[in-house]
Amino acid sequence: MPNLIAKRFSARRSAVLLVPALALAACSGGGGDKAQGKGKGGQPGQGTPTVGYVVVQPTSVAMTTELSGRTTAFESSDVRPQVTGIIRRRYFTEGTLVKKGQPLYEIDQRLYRAAANEAQANLQSAQANQQAQKVLADRYKPLAEMEAISKQDYTNAVATSRQATASVAQTRAALETARINLKFTTVPAPITGRIGRSLFTVGALVSATQTDPLAQIQRLDPMFVDIQQSSGDLLALRRSLGQNGIVATRAEVRLTLEDGSEYGATGSVEFAEALVNTETGTVTLRARFPNPQGLLLPGMFVQAKFAQSINQRAFLVPQAGVSRDAKGNATVYVVDANNKAVQKKIKADRTQGAFWVVTEGLNSGDRIVTQGLSKIAPNQSVKPVPENTAQKIEAPKGDSSGGDQASQKKAG
Known part of the structure; x- marks a missing residue:
């Protein structure tokens, strides 16, 4: 009898424990199916990424160069x-x-004043002798015509008069020299x-x-800046002029001083020497700057930035749209007519503000991708929109009830 009671109690206990287990299993199975279904619905295809683009057009861009230089006085003279x-x-x-x-x-001045006085006295003596010789020659002339004296005597008198005249000129020149030395x-x-x-x-x-020298004088306003440029770069510039829309321009030069500050006034390149320095392989360009405040002093080291030519067919591309490959080549993504991102190699050797100056590889009207580059790959279909287009953000569907319940719960 006791054994029978124990068996019944054990069976009842097993039944009680089994019911919650079945209920838990049923709940777990339903939740897993829902979770699995949600996972399938939450992994649709990536879709077409949206990218921002800018349309580029050719424009005139100054091809700037930055070179080192030294300041030089506009005029310099030794006092000697x-x-x-x-x-x-x-x-x-x-x-x-x-x-x-x-x-x-x-x-x-004492010695030179005395020399000037002596020269003055010599001149007076020579002038007196000249006068006497001239009078003598004039008296001999009619006598020689009358044959009262020999013609040789008359010839000698004329020659002596001319020598006296030459002596006057010599002593006058000596007097002038003495006066110049006195002035010196x-x-x-x-x-x-x-x-x-x-x-x-x-x-x-x-x-x-x-x-x-006794001293040195320098004229500091205006001031020259001698800029050193590689002869190879200058040769390449001259060859490029007139090709691919590149034209020459009068260079306006800006200076950066030794402390990194900008020199306020601008200058202009006056000339380039027709001579290459055999030691450095450079050509000297000389620029002229106003220096009314005397800020520039001879011998200062400066950085000169100026434009030597203008490219009339260059493109300005935002720096965010240009990247470099493993070889260092500049590339951009261009959206073609089929809305595909096509990668192009370009030539971008310099920057201008927030833009790369592109001289090769682009065409007028190209749409350059500048936003969303991390989401695209070459030849991938994209949804292009103009750069910085505002995106409309909507609340996820099905969250309104949840929001209401949360509001009700919060209100409760």
């Missing part, structure tokens, strides 16, 4: 003595602006500009044959 002597006075302050012809130094004792400024330090002081002996 023309005569030998002791410096008696200095009339300028070092580092100031001097005018052309302004006295700078005075050399001892005052050393003037040869040009207008800023004068540097004086290399000789009062009391120093100077001469016309010395190697060192």
